[in-house]
Amino acid sequence: MRLILVNDVSTVRGGATKVALQCLDASRDAGLTCAILVGDDGEGLKPRFAGIRTVALGERPLREGPAFGDILAKNYNRRAHEAMEGLLRESDEETVVHVHGWSQILSPSIFYALAKHEVKVIVTAHDFFLSCPNGGLINFHSGDVCDIKPLSAACLTTNCDKRNYFHKLWRFRRTLTQRGVGEEFWSRVGIVLAHENMEAHLRSGPLQHFTTLRTPTEPLTRTPVEAWRNRRTVFLGRMCWEKGVRTLADALNQTGRTATLIGRGPLLEEMQRALPHCFVPGWLSDEEVARIAGEARVFVMPSRMPEPYGLVAAEALMSGIPVIVSSNALIAEEVEKHGAGLVFTSGDAASLAEKLAQTDDDHLMRRLSEGALALGQHIAPSRAEWGRRMVDIYMGRGSFSEH
Secondary structure, three states: OEEEEEEOOOOOOOHHHHHHHHHHHHHHHOOOEEEEEEOOOOHHHOOOOOOOEEEEOOOOOHHHOOOHHHHHHOOOOHHHHHHHHHHHHOOOOOEEEEEOOOOOOOOOHHHHHHHOOOOEEEEEEOOOOOOOOOOOOEOOOOOOEOOOOOOOHHHHHOOOOOOOHHHHHHHHHHHHHHHOOOHHHHOOOEEEEOOHHHHHHHOOOOOOEEEEOOOOOOOOOOOOOOHHHOOEEEEEOOOOHHHOHHHHHHHHHHHOOOOEEEOOOOOHHHHHHHOOOOEEEEOOOHHHHHHHHOOEEEEEEOOOOOOOOOHHHHHHHHOOOOEEEEOOOOOHHHHHHOOOEEEEOOOOHHHHHHHHHHOOOHHHHHHHHHHHHHHHOOOOOOHHHHHHHHHHHHOOOOOOEEO
16 A cells, blocks of 8 residues: 655644654554655655655745735645646555645645545544634634634625735635535545644534544653642743743733743744743753753643643643643643643633632642643553554554444
């Protein structure tokens, strides 16, 4: 069997690309013939995947400053269509195509190429771009989770985009282009979910086949953390509005509490100015993150959007570190159910401040730490188990539910 893996970028800047490259590792180890289509220059594949057939378009992600013509082209990238078509014609082997990211460079044009071939197509839903034009199921202006039907008249007239309404119109048109491949194609595509609760948000369109395979996760620390003995509050993630860092900053300033905020993003300098009493170093090495995690009393995941999974929260739980998570996070229900952390009202700094105050209770934190470690033991598969299950999906040994 042959795998063609598809992703906008080759360089790991987030969880989606990391998972995409792990798919290549698992498939190569299982003896599958592999090829990859990426929208960037492919440099991120060297030397780890130097021997794998690679087609790299050499284009930049939209977020890196496109011209007007680029925005229009990325509704339907003809070069991506031709590259996908070329890869499909290269071999007579039974082929499965696994798509991870396409919305920034490759565009929905790849699906038009796939629709012309009788190949097995799998898409991993790292976000909600399969149904929602802005990908987040949230109004970036009001801060509310969006319950408007995607691609409806109300959706068209709602300025929910993080940039501006023109960008929303472009995203709306891109989603129409994506949907325009046709129900016959989309009804045969298998959707792999990062969390089972994502399915309810993706049912409104033509998608029919779903399965859940949570992202492979490793603990942040080598040994379990006795969090109740520590004092450090930690945020680890991208410094942007949708990750809730402004809510966290407001809560910290309301209470005068200190915290460590690790990560890069457009709001990094704002956070450094807003929190002079906190440690906001930007990004740190994995070794330094592990050291700080060993000193953590609690991890905070204050996302405004319906976080599809929350990899950092899972990593903390596996280390026995309790979490405070937003009510919008899909993981919130199981965190609360298993006594592994606390849940605050999304976007509400006072609610978050209240939960932060509760972490002063050593007895509570010991119970939450024990609950976190217990939940962490089964919250996600190991990388080896995940790899086996992903290959089973490719080989037709993994089942998809239908609705």
